[in-house]
Amino acid sequence: MRTILRFAGFMSVFFFGFLAVNYCIFYGIASLFNIQHGLIFYTLFILAVISYPLSAMIERVVSNSFTRVFYTAASAWMGISFYLLTFIAIYWIISLFFNIPGEIAGVTIILLTFILSSYSLVNSLFLVVNHIEIPLKHLKSDLKVVQLSDIHIGSIRNSSYMEKIVKKTNELQPEIVFITGDMVDGSARLHTNTFRAINKLKAPVFFITGNHETYEGLDEVFRVLRNTDMRILRDEMYECNGIQIIGVEYSYERDHMENVISKLKIDSETPSIMLYHLPRELKTVANAGIGLQLSGHTHAGQMFPFNYLVRLMFRYMHGIYTYNGTYLYVSPGTGTWGPPMRLGSRCEITVINLKGEN
Template sequence: MPLAVLLSWLLNSHTPSAILYSAITTPVVTLWLRHAMQSVNGLHKWPAEQWIGAGTILLSVVILCSPLLYFLTPGIVGAIALLIWILLCVYGAFAATRIHNKNLSITSAKLNRQYRFVQLSDLHAGSRSNKFIRKAVEQAKSHQPEAVFITGDLLDSSSVDQHTLQPLAEFECPVYMCIGNHERYVDLPAAIRSIEHNRVEVLRDSSQYFESLNIIGIDDADDRQQVAKQLPIISTDSTHYQILLYHKPDGWIHACDHGIDLMLAGHTHGGQIWPFGYLVKLRFKEFLGHYQRDNCHLYVSPGTGTWGPTLRLGTRCEMTILDLAPAA
C-alpha cells in the first residue's frame, strides 16, 4: 500500500517494517472498502469513496517521489510526499466543485436559424448532493438554452428520489435524456419515474422532434455495436439536422454513416483522476472533446459531476454550451 510506504519514509523505518505493515493493513482495508462500497448507507460509502480517490493520488505521489531517495533522506522525502499529497487532495476536492463552461460552435447547411443548447453529463446524483445538482441547473439556466441534453448517468444510487432531482423541474425549456450505465445498475423503472416526474423526457431507443431538429436517444449497453444496431430501427431523417444522445463514445462512425449530424456522449470522465485517463484511452478511441468527420460531429464531455470520490485531478467538471448556426 502506498500509505505504508509513506509511513516508512516518515519514520525512517526499514523496508521490512513497511512490508509487514502493508501485509497487516491491506486485507483489513480491502475488506472495509468492499463492505462500504456495497452499502446503501451513504455514511458508510462516502468515506470509502474518498479514500479510493485519495489513495490513488497517493500512489502517484509515492511513485513520482521515489527517485528523490537517491538524493535525500527518507524522512525528508516522506515530508515532501505528504505535503504534495495533501495539496493535491485539497486541489482535487476544489476542482470537483467547480463546473466549467465549454463553448462549442457548429454550423450546418441543414439549419435555418441559430440554436443554443446545453449538454449535462454524468451528474451522478447519489455520489453528488442535491445541492450540487441545483448548482448545475442554475448555471445551465444562466446560458438561456432552448433545450438541455443529459447524456446519461444522471444518478447512480437507488436512494435517489424525486426530491433529489427536483432542481431539474426548474428548467424553463425541454430537457431530453438518454440513460447511462449507472441508470441500468439501479432500479431502472423507479429511476425513470423519478426523472420523468421532474419534467425530463427520457428517450429510450426513440426520437423526438424539437422544431425541425430530430433528437434521438439510445439506451446505454455493454455491446459496442449498440448504436449500429439501434439506429436503423429508430425513426430518423437525414434531411433534418439530427442530434444523437448516447452515453458512451461508441458507434460514432456508424452514427455518421446513418446521417447523424451531432453525437453527444460522456461516460469517460476524462479519466477523472490522473493518470486513469491513459487507461480509459485504451478503451475509447474518441476519448474526450470534439471530433469531426466531414459534416458529422462528436462531443465527448468529461462529465458535469464525479463518480465515487469527489475529486478531480488533471480533469475538470464541465457543461457544454452548444451554439448551432446555419452555414454561411
C-alpha cells in the same frame, strides 16, 4: 443478468486492485519510516482496504448524515491513495539512480499528496460553463443548446447540486437541454424529490440512460424520474425545434447503435442530433447522415493519471471530434464518480452554439 454479471466482475477487479494499491502504499510508507508491521499497522491497512465497499453497503441500507460523511471520506481516500501510490512509484524509480533518505522521501511524498488532494477536492466543487460552437448540417438558423452529462446524483452530490445545475442552466437560456446519461450515481437509494429541480428547467429536456442507470436498475430509475418534465428517449427519435433528436440507450454491444438506427426513419435532409452515453460509433452515426453526436462517460479522465488510462480505452476522450462532416462532442461530465476530486479536468455545463447553414 449479463449487466449484473459485468458489474459484479468490475467490482471484483476494482476491489482486488484497490487491495493491491493499499498494500503497496502501506508497505511503502512503512519501509520509508521504518515502521514495524504490528497490530496497529494491519488494522489500519484492513480499514483502508474495506472502507469504500463497507461505506457503500452501509449507505445503501441506512443513509444519514454520518453514513454520507463516512462514504465521502472513503471515496476521497480512493483518490488520495492513488496519488500516494504514484509518488511512491516515482520514488522507487528515482532511488534506482540516487540515494534519497527514506524519511525525507516519505515526508515529501505525504506533503505532495496533501497538496494535490486538497486542490483536487476543491477543484471538483466548481461548476464551470464551457461555450463551444459546432456547425450542424441542414440547420436553418442558429440554436443554443446545453449538454449535461454524468451528474452522478447520489450520496456525495444530491438534490442541492441538482438545484445548482438547474439554476446555472436557466441563466444560460438554452433552447434545448440534453442529459447524456449517468444522472444517478448508484451510491444511495433514490427518492423522487431529489430530481424535482429538473421541473424548473425552462427549456425542453431530453435524457438517455448511461451505465449507472443500468447498475441501479432501469425500473427504479424510471420510477423516480416519472414525475419530471423530461423526455426519456429509449432507442427512439423525437422532433423538437425542427431537429431530429435520436436517443440510444446505454449498451456495450458493438452493434447496438447500428441496430437502433436501422429501425428509425431518419430524414437525411433534416438536422439531427444523436444522444449516446458512450463516446464511440461515430462512423456509424456519420454513415446514417446524423450531424452531431453528444456523449459523456469518460469524465475526461477525472483525475491525473487516469486520463492516460481512459485514453487507452476510448479513442474519443474529451472535446470535439469530426468524421466525414459529422461532429462528436464528449463532455467531461457535470459531476464526479468515486473520489469527489478532479485534477486536469473540471465539472462542466456545456453550452453548444449550433451554427446553421447560411
